[in-house]
Amino acid sequence: MHMKTGVEQSVYAVLLLNMLPDKAVLPGEAISQQLKASPTYFQKLLRKLVSAGVIASVPGVKGGFKLNKRAEDITVYDIYLAIEGRQSLYSSSGILGDLLELEKEESCCLLTDLMEEAEVAWKSVMKRETISSLAEKMNEQRFLLKTEALQQWVQRKMVA
Amino acid sequence: MHMKTGVEQSVYAVLLLNMLPDKAVLPGEAISQQLKASPTYFQKLLRKLVSAGVIASVPGVKGGFKLNKRAEDITVYDIYLAIEGRQSLYSSSGILGDLLELEKEESCCLLTDLMEEAEVAWKSVMKRETISSLAEKMNEQRFLLKTEALQQWVQRKMVA
DNA sequence: ATAACGAGGATAAGGAATGTCCGCGTTTAA
């Protein structure tokens, strides 16, 4: 049981897109190069983010990706949800129904409610942090110089 | 990202062991039959529960498994931990270190603290429910007859 | 028209979870 690495990659990708000036876009290949991710697979992750409405895409020459919301309105959970989907961490396999020989309709699980609650607690923490709050952390003193270098890279690679 | 089915199976296995009288044990094969789980693989799960100190095993003829703690002292989290291990749900792949070209020693991740906290919240819910509280739920009115039948099955299959 | 980009399907490759097999040590019972 482990979170996909695509979630972490996506968060940093969105942080890169957050460095773009208005109207500018960043090609998918540039992003995947910077993240040292496999280009073709990473495009799939980007499209999941598009489907989820987190980022937007522009086709054609000089196309690419950009944010589709304000950075304050994108939570880590939004990105998690885009990549991992709605499937819950736990789902009963109906063992209790077998044990107690219940009819299928009244199949039941002693753990479902508890696990549901646990998952809500987990997700609620992820909803607290936003792209904008993460960007602030990246601008802390100790990272400042490196972050500025990254921003310059974005300036070079962006189009339009 | 999904919880192993072994966790659910193990919870119900421990609930079965909870129906044993003192000093009695239940053979692993009987348990796996009742849970409709693959016998050899399920033995591996039982051994994980033994290693974790949740249950105890008795070798030899008339051997089997029994609880190693009081039902009130076994939480769902204990069983989760025994099966899934200590590996956390999220672990950074060090992308930020690459992005900012940090030295390896100062490698850093904007998400680790948040995810850690989320996981703590998640686990804390699992720590609330115990085998004894689950057993109570199984004795609710609507399950009472079926649960009694299950207890009789345990009486038949147990040894010593 | 062509080249650069995203969209999306089909399909491998890898790795973790699950499942199987076999030999071992221990204990009970004949």
Next chain:
DNA sequence: TTAAACGCGGACATTCCTTATCCTCGTTAT
């Protein structure tokens, strides 16, 4: 003392999800 029933534990095979690659298509700027 032998044999059978059980747990122990390692070495596999299988299955499934994630990751990765490839190829074709539609769109847009030059």
